[in-house]
Amino acid sequence: MGEVDAQLVQRVLDGDRSAFETLLSMHALRARTVARSILGDDPAVDDALQEAFVRAYDHLGQLGEPSTFPAWLSTIVRNEAVTWLRRNARVRNVGIEMAGEQPHQEARAENPHLEELRTALSKISRQYREILALKYEANLNYDQIAETLGLSQANVEKRLYRARQALLALMPELGERPIPPES
Secondary structure, three states, rough: HHHHHHHHHHHHHHHHHHHHHHHHHHHHHHHHHHHHHHHHHHHHHHHHHEEEEEEEEOHHHHOHHHHHHHHHHHHHHHHHHHHHHHHHHHHHHHHHHHOOOOOOOHHHHHHHHHHHHHHHHHHHHHHHHHHHHHHHOOOOHHHHHHHHHHHOOOHHHHHHHHHHHHHHHHHHHHHOOOOOOOO
């Protein structure tokens, strides 16, 4: 995939805007997963992604190694999501309190532990939420997660283990069920 990314980056730098659209479509799921790991299901995910994509396009000439585009884009998305979160944290908290946000009954009936899982996820660190989202929402393997986060595969394994342990500490009944197999 790195070779394809490098070719597309070069085409963009040569003035082919459609090549950038192709790059984004290839990496949109990963980008959305990174943004959602920070912002949750907030509608602002789309705003943060849009800002990140514009920033990536504007700074593409600064990308050192074109084959690293996926990890580079993920870093930009992560930074934009964190910036959006900081900028809008106060407004979002007031909106949630006013709305009295309640979970949907259908989701509770479908999976009785879903609300507890959401609560537990909100209590663990952002880096743990992010790595769990990349593994279980985006279905990335360890190599892909390592590339996205700029970590070694060993650090990915350690962080995933610690993230699972943090969730298990908050949700002991999960320990009674098997943990999904690793890839």
